[in-house]
Amino acid sequence: MQETVDVVVIGGGQAGLAAGYHLRRAGLDFVVLDGQDSPGGAWQHTWDSLHLFSPAAYSSLPGRLMPPQPGETYPDAAHVVGYLTDYEQRYDLPVHRPVRVEAVHRDGPFLRVEADAGTWRARAVISATGTWARPFVPAVAGRTEFRGAQLHTVEYQRPADFAGQKVIVVGGGNSGAQIAADLAHGSDLTWVTLREPRYLADDIDGRALFDAATARRRALDEGRADTGGVASLGDIVAVPPVRAVRDAGLLKAQPMFTRLTPTGVAWADGMTAEADAIIWCTGFRPALAHLAPLGLRGPQGHIPTAGTQALGEPRLHLLGYGDWTGPASATLIGVGRPARDAARAIADLLR
Structure with missing residues (x-):
């Protein structure tokens, strides 16, 4: 044809x-x-x-x-x-x-x-x-050594699949926050982010994000200073489920680990965490x-x-x-x- x-x-x-x-x-x-x-x-x-x-x-x-x-x-x-x-x-x-x-x-x-x-x-x-x-997973030392399950955002479906398990969610964007919030009640959750989570103000939603992105593009097109767009407001939209878990004190982020081990992850200071599954919400x-x-x-x-x-x-x-x-x-x-x-x-x- x-x-x-x-x-x-x-x-x-x-x-x-x-x-x-x-x-x-x-x-x-x-x-x-x-x-x-x-x-x-x-x-x-x-x-x-x-x-x-x-x-x-x-x-x-x-x-x-x-x-x-x-x-x-x-x-x-x-x-x-x-x-x-x-x-x-x-x-x-x-x-x-x-x-x-x-x-x-x-x-x-x-x-x-x-x-x-x-x-x-x-x-x-x-x-x-x-x-x-084209899901992206960063090259982290020890990824092939970990004996548990590894999946990306695209493969995650529901918290029932991880009930009672030790789960590490990696990623400080919207997907990471939402999936971590999803798992906070029924799993032993560890949420890991590259930097401290940055929440947008609770009253900001997609309307304001679109306005911010448009204002940035207009400024760049007119040769004015970069306004920073959406990134200047934060990384995570505080949608109601995320807000509820955050306010209950169940959504506390740990810094990024340095390597995977056969049974979990390890940080540079010697701290470790065991895991049955790692969910990469890494874009x-x-x-x-x-x-x-x-x-x-x-x-x-x-x-x-x-x-x-x-x-x-x-x-x-x-x-x-x-x-x-x-x-x-x-x-x-x-x-x-x-x-x-x-x-x-x-x-x-x-x-």
Whole structure:
């Protein structure tokens, strides 16, 4: 199978759907290639207790408000999956799944997108594959010696799986705090962070985070001093479950250990802790292996961009990977604006 279109969008999660919405409004011929078996992107694979940081009305993609979830101020992941499924259907977006893209090559006036289901030739490509598929675990001494279970955020599901066990949760971001809070009552928990946990003020949620990210991008674009964006406010949003466990004194962080042992972890001062399981809540890297043939990778694995447009290949846009591809572009509320900008830039390029 080979098809020629104006634009191929790689990834059918929230960023890919936002791109599809704006490409449709721009009158472009496009397809969305999604490696998942069903709609919902990475939200299908999160842990059971995960909730958004913001109310539904402030967690919406362009053109369609997320409806509130009955009984919940902050919707859960299943509600988000339902919303994304409805969004895709409502706008009749041409999503092909499961299609796993293997490589993107230059092919004269086209970019050739090779996948397990065929080949597409496109005049432009939007990569919106996110980061969930590339969990990051730091290189810590002794990792191969530990005899217990090791898993990453992407593999954690529910506290019942660790009832009565000694569990070490590593990571001082939102995932680490939320999973540690999840485990605080039913497990013997040790929470380890690289630095002292920094909580945002209790009344701050995703709305304020989006505003902070936008203000930072505006300041940088105008040549003003870096405001620090979200990072200046803290690392952890104090969502109600985290706040409750923290205020009960059950969420106390230990400094980062220096090595793993066969039965647990050890610190430089000789202190040790035993563990049945270690959960690495240590973040992600952008899933960009499919773009390797273009030779665009820069420092830290990022592709240098101006906004969403790759500097080394103007026919390629990157969407939803973090602030380097648009303020808060890895969030539901934040991805709409860079998606609109990418669609407009592609429309101008193709003219």
